Amino acid sequence: MIRLHDYVLSGSCYKVRLLLGLLDVAYEAVPVDYYPGAAHREPDFLALNPLGQLPVLEDGDLVLRDAQAILVYLAGRYDPTRKWYPEDPATQGTIAMWLSFAGGEIMNSSAARLHDMLGYEFDIDKVRAAAHAAFRVLDDHLTEREIDGHDWIAAGHATIADIACFPYVALGGDGGVSLDDYDAIRRWIARVRQLPGFTVMPGIYRD
Amino acid sequence: MTRTTDTVALDDWQVVGPSARITAAAPCRTRLLGQDIVVERAADGSLRTVEIGNDGVRGAAHPARDLYGYVWTTLGDPPRDPLDMPEFEEAGRRFVDCGKVTVRTSPLRIVENFLDMSHFPYVHTGILGEEPLTEVSPYKVEVREPESEIWATDCRFYQPQAAKSATGGIDTQYMYRVSSPFVTVLYKTCPAVEGAWDLIGIYVQPREETVCDVHIFMLLLDDVSSDAELISFQHEIFQQDRSILENQVPALMPLDPGAEAGARADRTSTVYRRWLRDRGLRFGVHGAAA
Amino acid sequence: MPDPQPAASTSGETKSIRLPSPPHGFSHDAWYAIGGTSALADGAVMPARLFGTEMAVWRGHDGICRVWANRCIHRGMRLQFGFVEGDRLACRYHGWRFGGDGRCVHIPSFPEGAPPDDFRIARFRSTEAGGLIWASTGTPPEDSPLPAALAEIGDGLVFCRSLAVNAAPDVVAGLAAAPVFPPVAADAAGLATPVSRDGDGALRCAWATPDGTLEAAYAARRLRDGVTVAEVSGKAGRETLVLLTQPVDDRRARLHVLAAGSGPAAAIRRHYAAWGRRFRWFAEHPGAHVASWSPVAAARELVQ
16 A cells, blocks of 8 residues: 655645545555654654655555655556556656646745745745746646646646645745636636545645 | 734734654744744743744743643733643543644634634535535534633534445534633544543744744544555645645635625624624734734 | 736626726726737636736627626636536636526525525626727726727738737737837848837838848837837838727736738738747837847747
8 A cells, every 4th residue: 555654734745635536546645744743854754754744644664755756656556547647758847847846846836835834934024026037937838738728737628737836836825825826827826626536635625 | 034013912822833743852933913922842841932023132931831732822921821622531532633734824814714614615515514515504602701712512524434434424513612712622423432432633833924823733543554654644634634724815804794605504703703892802803003 | 916906896797906006197987908809709708907807708699799807706717717508607616607697696505596686796887899808897988998099990900819918908908009019021131210109199110121122111100008009111002000998907918919911811810920929029028128129139039
């Protein structure tokens, strides 16, 4: 059985929980006392992931860190439809571009959230401005995609690019990064919520 | 930084952090009621709070004490001690500190949300409630003297997953208690031991009128779940509330009876708002300069 | 988070909400476009803001769009986070249901009770016309928000997109009416002529190559506050561009972009959606409005 080292409020862990639910793959969630216990900084966890970060996925002998990498693996291994991570190079390149964005610029939203919720130290104005800039890039892209008749980031159907970008965009409000300006993002969020097997996390509504 | 002038808020005890984390080597620098403070522990274990001015200069000192796993302090002259919880003396009880979460709204909104059951099916769907079982049966609310604490009793609600260790839906019974404007504890059916109550409480530390640190604790009879599982459950519930709390407008809570519409299930909230009006609280109140 | 609004009474009348003074050139008693009709599907809810006043805009499954105060009468929860059931809006906090006229019709914690008549969400005047959703914080004198000139263009107008612009409403409206960069292809290697005013009041700007061949021309007429119609002529022919400025608050606006032309709708939408992004850049970088500006230099500036 897949084991996912997990924390309920982590958007990065949610990327994996979300895809596992959409793929209808069973897993065991191993709760890590991320806060207030900081168990992810202790030697037992560091042996699993020297970066001291969640999520970590174990599947048989394979141990993977990094939410984006885990999404690539799960789609490759458990998706018989080959839709979540299609095999053609152009789509894979496009998906990789957005996975990078999800683990990069979008993470400013995660920083704003950690600052606002748990008091992590960040230059909050800078981080929020960077999150807004990233959201604007995604919103402009989704607007173009809608004009071209497509509902999803990287293909004519949902892919792991959508799953990777979704949590910290949808949770922007938690860190004071409002989605009010991003019409196309809000419509895309509504579509993601309709995917069969969609599951929520706190801060994200079901309908 | 602007310290409040509201003596009702000042003449009271507030929590600033867990006792275990405030040590001689690790003082607690924080803000309370608009005042920057540092809470220090001496080598002999005693505590005190010192005000820090806008210029960083140390100012007046105030008392601080350990109680029920947390450090409490005051910037004024409280007429009574913080609440009494004899359950902490009981054998088999497990105390869990769930950390603190910052919420940008009035402390009064946070307490009122904690006292409310009618949001369970909508905010904690599938956990503390679900449609169609949305009705809140009538319950009792009274102010108990001489402590002048609000108690709501005979509360009950059907819950699909009442606690981390729950294996199915149950009719949960609740009691709610408010011992001071920013301190509230609930007592709920203990799944493990019939007839006993589990305690979950929030100590709201208002840094400013609409920025609060909420310290969450549990006192349970559960010896099955790990700390990580229990904390995870509590965080899930609290975070669902946080995303509502930060979207209530206005953030400062109006206390006038006609300001916001109420329903039968809002009796505890009605009593809480009247109780706050009777005390003359201005801090965190809409339309009152504090 | 935005500033808290004063608590309104539960009577549901818009006049009980205190409104801030509008920026220069805008008025409470006017219609403003707040989004494209196609942007709000049946069953969807979206936020909007006029003059700093928060609104929740929703469309029931009856297809009717309504613009309400963004605040539930119960505990002040923002209704933009609510959900639609049939032709009712439900508040996310306690699930209170509100019918199309704003009246509370169901309180889940007390299902057999009848909510009092005065349990009503405050509402704003709203309508749909010309492919747009319109709203007002006051009482506009006209029933139809659509200026005659827009009604004439009629069905040919395609909604391209809405853009949030971090610039004051009068700056955005001013830029829409006085063009300083070409709405045609960004690689038009020409030079701008000075802006001139036509006999009929339109502001005209043209771009030509060094040998004098006309590349593009743009003639903009301001119909009324915040609404500009422009005739765009370029190599591809003539197109009509309609720009509507929504005054969000003192520092921000939204621009709604519609266009009509002879090409396929998707191509028009794509072109003017991209144009809108460049407009947004210019509106947010006021220092870029220099006399010696050229399209090529501007295009280079936009490369990131």
